[in-house]
Amino acid sequence: MTQYKIVIDTLGSDKGPEAIILGASLALKNFPELFVTLVGPKALIKEKIRLFGIDTSRVKIIPAEETITNTENPYTGIIKKPQASVVKALQEVGLEEENYIGMISAGNSGAIIMGSFKYLSDENKTRPCMAAIMPNDNHSFTCLVDTGATIDCTPSQLHSFARLGSDLMKKIYNLDSPRVGLLSNGAEPTKGNHLVKETFPILSSDPDINFVGNIEGNRSLSGDCDVLVCDGFAGNQVLKNTEGIAMSIIGDIVALSRKKHEPKYMEVVEHLMKKYDLSALGGGLVLGVRKLVIKARGNSDERAIVNIARMLINHANEEAFYTEQTF
Amino acid sequence: MTQYKIVIDTLGSDKGPEAIILGASLALKNFPELFVTLVGPKALIKEKIRLFGIDTSRVKIIPAEETITNTENPYTGIIKKPQASVVKALQEVGLEEENYIGMISAGNSGAIIMGSFKYLSDENKTRPCMAAIMPNDNHSFTCLVDTGATIDCTPSQLHSFARLGSDLMKKIYNLDSPRVGLLSNGAEPTKGNHLVKETFPILSSDPDINFVGNIEGNRSLSGDCDVLVCDGFAGNQVLKNTEGIAMSIIGDIVALSRKKHEPKYMEVVEHLMKKYDLSALGGGLVLGVRKLVIKARGNSDERAIVNIARMLINHANEEAFYTEQTF
Known part of the structure; x- marks a missing residue:
């Protein structure tokens, strides 16, 4: 064994x-x-x-x-x-x-x-990054890289994060060709800040990456990609905003349950806590x-x-x- | 009249x-x-x-x-x-x-x-920005600036956005001294990307702004500030991610209601739709x-x-x- x-x-x-x-x-x-x-x-x-x-x-x-x-x-x-x-x-x-x-x-x-x-x-890798594996709308998981290890990134660092995230999802979930998306402020290839615009053609031309293009913030956990690449500042926002909004909504439902004296609403809270209780999912992974x-x-x-x-x-x-x- | x-x-x-x-x-x-x-x-x-x-x-x-x-x-x-x-x-x-x-x-x-x-x-202002007024956990509203008009910003632009957002909240909600927060990847003044680190002292030293410091992504809509300042790329993520997560959670509850044959859960959906139906709240405001x-x-x-x-x-x-x- x-x-x-x-x-x-x-x-x-x-x-x-x-x-x-x-x-x-x-x-x-x-x-x-x-x-x-x-x-x-x-x-x-x-x-x-x-x-x-x-x-x-x-x-x-x-x-x-x-x-x-x-x-x-x-x-x-x-x-x-x-x-x-x-x-x-x-x-x-x-x-x-x-x-x-x-x-x-x-x-x-x-x-x-x-x-x-x-x-x-690891001397073969450009720079380590921090990944988070988040639940998505396809009842599956999306790997977010970087979540905050590198705040001001270069295009080649984002390229490295894409490869590291892709490798991780291949190994953990046995995916042949994980779909890699680039977080942007619009789905079109012309959208993005300087960093995203410069990274787009690099990811597009790497045959080892299954690049599916830009992903907007409202689709970040839709399951449109298996790996979502961004700089550590933006990734930290996605990670923490997701947690903040989920906890805020859960709080809303608890308050509603009390106000309406309706214990059944707490079943919804339990259901959501399971999905958004990121502590059960692990935490951050240092890659590279x-x-x-x-x-x-x-x-x-x-x-x-x-x-x-x-x-x-x-x-x-x-x-x-x-x-x-x-x- | x-x-x-x-x-x-x-x-x-x-x-x-x-x-x-x-x-x-x-x-x-x-x-x-x-x-x-x-x-x-x-x-x-x-x-x-x-x-x-x-x-x-x-x-x-x-x-x-x-x-x-x-x-x-x-x-x-x-x-x-x-x-x-x-x-x-x-x-x-x-x-x-x-x-x-x-x-x-x-x-x-x-x-x-x-x-x-x-x-x-308006020649008196450095650059226009796009603001969004979002519901927060204090049963009040937070003005998010910029939400995507300017993707790559300078510190002086963020400073201008802070003043514009502050003026807006004074006028619309009759606030004497709106609390201004700076979106960052950590609450400490040392946290942030280059842009945030350079903007922090500028906002701190402006006597016309009630600057309350850095705000983390999980507190973006907590009500800790009345105006949340960020570049258009990050602001677009906060805006769209909030919408995406809220809609995803609402979808989860609808699916749960069907699966469990529990129509009462749909009352929770109605309640959340009211808060997160941003179409009822308006949309974006061009300031400056x-x-x-x-x-x-x-x-x-x-x-x-x-x-x-x-x-x-x-x-x-x-x-x-x-x-x-x-x-």
């Missing part, structure tokens, strides 16, 4: 290391070919793993007590805290001899991105580095960890046998 | 001139101080106005049969079709002696923006020109015309006595 080895940083989650360790334990139960290296408080990890009845030969523990908090500057955090759990996790996942498929951390996003650049740079690094959302629970572990296994396995996305 | 004179282009709407003329008639019924100049098919306008029992002394008709369609290039359309209804309407609203407060058109957006620049440029020009959405119905007429009167009237936003 193929073994899949991943590293999990147990510190940095809003829910404490327990939720992450529980997620790791559930993933080990669910995926018999999985081996996990847990970075964090050794005694706690040992205790929890034992309680769960996990075969300890499938678990390696790297002790770490220090974290880079969300209010700390990511760059100085990485430099000044070599003992931080995220730094230890990134160093571990990069070890050639261990042959890990990737890692998960719910810590400081900036530190994860900066640390990935520092410890896992030697290993797949996944930033779990700060409020991730055990389901998120199991789903991300599945995503990592799917990514490593050409046949993508764990096709169910949500746990 | 103060008279308020506006120009309405009756052509260019997806619903035909009848809907626009009906809207104008309803506005005349509702606002006794309103006088309307209708540009379009003379015989039809006369017939409809008569059917509605409107005092014809409050209506002026300017005949026009030609339109610039939505598929036409706006710039060449403006140049090649001097008889187009939107061109005639823009020329009319600019006449000094008529003293109009503004105009409404549901035609080609680009032609309205280009035509506004051509016929109504000598007259307030409002682009009604292509699918605008009579309610939209009445609401926009109210907005124009409120804008002209310092006391803003028509405070109800939706009809």
